[in-house]
Amino acid sequence: MKVGYYPGCSLSGTGKEYDLSIRKVLEKLDVELAELNDWSCCGATSAHATNHFLSIGLSSLNLFQAQKQNLEELFAPCAACYNRMVVAKDELGKGTETAKKISALNNGESTAKVNIINIIQLFEKAGLENISAKTKMNLKGIKAACYYGCLLVRPFSITKFDDAEQPVAMEKIISAVGAEPVDWNYKVECCGGAHSIAHKEIVVDLSKKIIDDAVKHGANVIIVACPMCHSNLDMRQRAMKDTAAIPVLYLSEFVGLALGIDSKELGMNLHFTSTEPILEKVLVKE
Amino acid sequence: MRIGVFVCQCGENIGRTVDCPAVAEAAGRFPGVAYSVEYKYMCSDPGQNLIKNMIKEKNLDAIVVGSCSPHMHEKTFRKAALDAGVNPFLCEIANLREHCSWVHEDIVDATKKAIDLVRIAVEKVKKNTPLTPIRVPVTKRSLVIGGGISGIQAALDIANAGFECVLVEKEPSIGGHMSQLSETFPTLDCSQCILTPRMVEVYQHPKIKLLTYSEVENVEGFIGNFKVTIRKKARSIDESKCTGCGLCVQKCPIKKKAYNEFEENLAHRPAVYVPFPQAVPNIPVIDRTVCTYYQTGKCQMCVKVCGREAIFFEQQDEMITEEVGSIVVATGYKLYSIDKKPEESEIKGYGEYGYGKYKDVIDGLQFERIASASGPTSGEILRPSDNKVPKKIVFIQCVGSRDESKGFSYCSKICCMYTAKHAMLYKHKVHDGEAYVFYMDIRAGGKGYDEFVRRAIEEDHVKYIRGRVSRIYEEDGKYIVRGEDTIAGKPITIDADLVVLATAMIAQPNAVKLAQTIGMSYDKYGFYNEAHPKLRPVEVSTAGVFLAGACQSPKDIPESVAMASAAASKSLVLFGSDFLEREPTVAKVNESVCAGCFYCQKVCAYNAIEKKEIKDRKGNLVKVIAYVNSGLCQGFGTCNAVCPSKSVELIGFNDEQIYAEINAL
Amino acid sequence: MEEEKFEPKIAAFVCNWCTYTGADLAGTSRLKYPTNVKMIRVPCTGRIDPVFIIKAFEKGADGVLISGCHPNDCHYNTGNFHARRRWILFRQLLNFVGIDSTRLHFSWVSASEGKKFVDVVTEVINKVKEQGKFKKYEKINKEFAIHE
Structure with a gap:
């Protein structure tokens, strides 16, 4: 199984052990991670609290990138990244004013098909019986x-x-x-x-x-x-x-x-x- | 055709802006018009006599009256025509007042328009045909669906008026939710004490045929002539032999397998059971899903103890057909329930209240049973988890009601009152206890209602907190209720022993199915729609079907009873005559042209289009065509508009008549 | 010169229960509107056959108004929904037939909306006045010399 991987900023800093353990465990479970190229901030915390456009727009960039890489699934281990991405996907899907603005800045790209999953869903995909x-x-x-x-x-x-x-x-x-x-x-x-x-x-x-x-x-x-x-x-x-x-x-x-x-x-x-x-x-x- | 035109001046109402003599004069020159005249008040006796005399004198066979709106005096003039021997449907009205003289100022323009309006009416009447009202016989019996307080009241009213009534109840006993209640607001009188005599009256009434443990399967026919199929479910007990001694219930060894529905799952019941001691009829039912005999073929303890050989394991469901003239639907409500079995719980949006997880988070009906003297605790307030007296109790109102995001947007109406009652009953029984109520607004409209709530607050010192609860969790046997006091503007935490959720009243789970069976419309929540929200509150759009009680919307007992009596009297109005007369302006199929596409059937809101087989002399099927049941047809004509071959016509408004009007524009 | 004098003919198909009664109320309230409109009463907007509208244009109407009960208020529950669905489709066909679909107007006027009825009628009349006389059928009628 191969899934897109969006580590986010924490996993190279305070959450380094999260990244280490994810890679080790998934190796054992035969899950291959394809890290998202040129990923950017997900728009959590500061952007989320101060600027709605940025909080959706930044995540949208990553979603469009995943599309370019033909990823069906994008794994976001950090709950904040996961949350931002599903919210961005939802807003793009609804075609709100923000979504239109984002689309205009991204050569008309307006939809995100990639399925965003968190770590629990990833383990569920790997199979609880398999893990067991x-x-x-x-x-x-x-x-x-x-x-x-x-x-x-x-x-x-x-x-x-x-x-x-x-x-x-x-x-x-x-x-x-x-x-x-x-x-x-x-x-x-x-x-x-x-x-x-x-x-x-x-x-x-x-x-x-x-x-x-x-x-x-x-x-x-x-x-x-x-x-x-x-x-x-x-x-x-x-x-x-x-x-x-x-x-x-x-x-x-x-x-x-x-x-x-x-x-x-x-x-x-x-x-x-x-x-x-x-x-x-x-x-x-x- | 010899048409007479009668132009009314309506005093000055028409005459001031319409030159009536000119209109009459112009009308006299229309082809087909044999006579025309104007008069000051056409609706007055002399005016009507003028019409009648002229019909006879001038040998008229159709008339046009240029007067006020047909909604005002169409009936008057049609009757005048009838009196003079002209079919009332050969009388047309040109609306010269509301649609002309009153809305226009220029006398020249208005007169011109008035002439046009009369011409349109003349052209229409030329295409009219004599019609006779449809007469439908009335079966003077009624069906009441639902044996709660509404159904009981409706059945008794109809029966006491001397008409037969079939009362169908799906549970083994009548009584409904009211029989589960402890006391009733705002008087705190005992619910069963006032209900039980009514239940017995129903049972003993010679005019009421009581069918319990039965459900309506099918309804055919129309007003005055319904044919209803009822499934009488197998009780596995021979009703004719059972004396209701209760020995089988006592001796049944299956004690813990099934929850007691009447006790809202707070207790268990045997496999053979009577829902509650005062049940009517007092005949048990065997629950085949838990009875050992139906699982293994063994046990038969009930057979051994029954001295009357009334146990009837092989009994089958029975189909009963009843012919009735009216139907009263009184199927009631269901509480949005917190089930003891969480997987069956309906409350999905309120995980933060720990539904199904905590035994001591209960709903309103469960509290009724706990407070009831005949309930599982014999009326002592004890919490379900450990049977201890709760010293602190929290009531939460509007759980599911007035909550668009998680529940339903409507107000369940009775919760403010029963929560005040619950808190009061609690304080009366647990003197040192504390009762808290979380509310959004207090809606206590009704006689003595607000006083009742004030009493709970002022005399019984129930603490009312305006705000919502965000979370309930268990800690050391206490339930930590976290909420907001929006008046103080502060979060509040209460460590309660028992939490009672005033959950929403919702439609019965099979409400929509019944609506489709009978042909009633319902709202998005499954409550039945009345024909008119103001003026026809107990009727539905299908003639002959009436609503009573909470199946229409959340209601308290007095409202339900009032509505039931209204529904009963509507039935009695129907039974006042042997025949029903209906306007003959219904649809009719031209059988030689109809191709049987049944598009008309799809658009008919009244199921009035039926299939009819056309056979040749040898009995071979030639074709299947549409047929209009004139008893059901309400005459709105969508079938006529959609018919590709124009083989359905709406009598009185058929294509020819409307084209005649268009041509005359 | 002729343009100024042009008084359009408006045919209104209205349902008996809402708009006809609403027009009655306009009368009872003594509200005023121009005389250009004439009403044809049908039990329900669901009864209105699209051909009625074409026929009205053929017979010299310069504009047509259709009005019934508000959605969900239909006396017959669903008649106006059928009508609404029909008009959505029919509007497109009208242009195909050669009739300017902007001459066809729809509205919901309830029995209590006498004022709205007056507003709607006045607006329709003014709009059709701007558009001028509907001449297409006149031409066809002349060319093919259709006689009744």
Whole structure:
């Protein structure tokens, strides 16, 4: 299987281990990644907050590029990139004024046919049975709290992915590799997002609630699918008072562990909060 | 043809701007006009007598009256014509007042136009043919579909007037949603106490034929002459033998397999069951999906205990045909429900409220059962998960109602009231408890309604918070309700023990199917459309079919009962005469030209076009052509316009008549 | 000179329940409009055969107005929808037949819209006045000497 790959800016910076683990895991799952040529910013955060035209236009550039490369599927691992792209595709499809303006600037190109997928959908495409069959390690003792955040499942009318309030798609992957997902309350709450830079205290407060709820429901690891969420939940743990340290793993890292990939190759040594407690629970299958 | 033209001055109303003598004079010269005259008030007795006398004297066989709008006096002048021996359909009106004298100022122009209008009418009347009103016999029986409070009321009213009535209910017992309610607003009297006597009255009424556990399968015919096919579902109990002793119900070993529908799935029921103790008729039903006998052929405990040999495993569904003259549709509503079985839950848009996930997030009808003295908790307010008394309870209004993005845009109307009632009942039973209500607006229009809500707030200290709830989640056995207090402008969090969602009233799941069976129109939500929103609120566009209760739109009990009585009286109006007279301006098929394309059938809104086989003398089929059922035809003529061979004509407005008018323009 | 005196003939096909009653209301309210329009009452706009319109033009109408109940208000539920669908198609055919389709006007006027009726009629009359007399059929009638 071959899919287009749009890493986005985070995956060469704060989310480097996300990129590392994705490449390693997909190699094992026989998924070939074709990186988008000359990709540009997806239009998230600053553009999204200040300029609607840019936030749609930047993503549209990438969608048109994917078209040029004849990609049927474009994989965006970052939830923000994924969200921007599906929204841009939707707006192009609706032919709004913004879409017309964008089209005029791109030699009349006006439609995006490429199917944009997030990491959960990519694993679903690779096949849960396939992943299950390739699982080398025993993750029985691991209780994972799957954290979706806000961008992966919303707005539901556009993403049309899983359920906006009670999503379960990630849990199915966790179960497929033999770990136990926990039922908890904060899986779609906001982590504070980009306020991390300007209003650290907000992010610490919001992220603490998420971590506390996960711990309270017996989780010993939090699984995420977004570099922004990861940095907030992982990095900001140090600033939280009276909060038990809990490893925060990317979904790809977790699947990688199950497939028997070395934790360092997955970049797990790059985390702020130690991943040792979880590594101890990864046992060799008998 | 000898046509008489009568020009009315209408005092000065026409005469001031139209030179009436000139009009009469000009009309007198039209070909075919034998006599013309003008008069001050044609509609007055002397005026009508003038018409009658002249018809006789001048031997007229058609008349044109130049007067006010036909909507005013067409009937008057047609009757005058009839009295003088001219068929009323050979009388045409030229509208010289509303369409001429009143809207124009220049007397020369207006007179010219008046002459034109009279000429058009003269040309039309030349093409008119004598018609006689259609007479249709009336079957003086009624069918009432739905045995809730609306259906019960309608059936009783019709039966008490002395006419037979067939009451069809799909559940094993009549009573509907009202029988599930604990108390009713705004008086807090016990719902079953006021309903049960009515149910018994229905059962004992000699004029009411009660068919429970039955559904309407097919409706044929038209006003006064409906033929209805009803499926009487197999109860697996011989009704003629059962005494309703209830031994089979007590002894049935299948206790936990099926949810009790009457208790809104808050309890279980056996495989053989009576929906509730006061059920009418008090005859059990065997649920074949859970009964051991139907799965394995064994058990037969009920057979062993029944002293009357009333258990009838082999019973089949029975088809019953009833002939009725009117139909009252009172199929009621369904609550947009939070099912105990989440996969069956309809509430898809409210995942943030934890539907189906949390046992203590319930809907309004479930709370009714919890508050009901005959309910699963015997009236004690206990929450479903652990049977503890909830000390803090949150009610959320408008779940699904007034919510275009997730639910329905309409207001369910009764939720404001029943939520106030629920909160009150709770406070009356749990004195130290706290009750919160999240609302958008309080809509308490009705006699004593707003006072009732004020009482909940002021006397029972229910805390009303204006705002929506964004999320509910469980934490340590509490339900954390997060919402917004829009008056304080602050987010608010309440750790509740029980949450009650006032979910929307929606149409019955099979409402559309029934509408198509009967030929009723419905809105996009599946509620039935009335014929006119103001002046014909209980009729539907199909003649002889009337609406009662919440099948038309969300309604409370008094409104439903009033509507049911109205629907009943509409039926009784119909039964007041032996024959129905209808305007003969209906469509007719020219059988020799019709090619049987049935395009007319596709455009007919009343299913009035039927197929008719034409056979030769030997009985061989020659062709299949269209046939108009004049009982159903309402005469709007779209069939005539679309017919490629012009073999359907709308009598009174046929092509020839309209071409005559166009030619005279 | 002749242009100035031109008074167009407008044929209006109106439904009995909405527009005819709306025109009655215009009368009851004593609103004023020019005398150029004459109405032909049909039970429903669904009854109007496209040929009626061509016939009206043939018989010397300079403009035709069709008006019925608003969508969803039809006395017969669906008649006006059938009519609407028919006109969408028919408009295109009209040009093909040789009749300027801008001389054909549609509107929805309810029984309570006496004022709207007056506005619509006045507008149609003014528009047709601008367009001038409809001469095509006159020519054909002369050439082929059609006699009734």
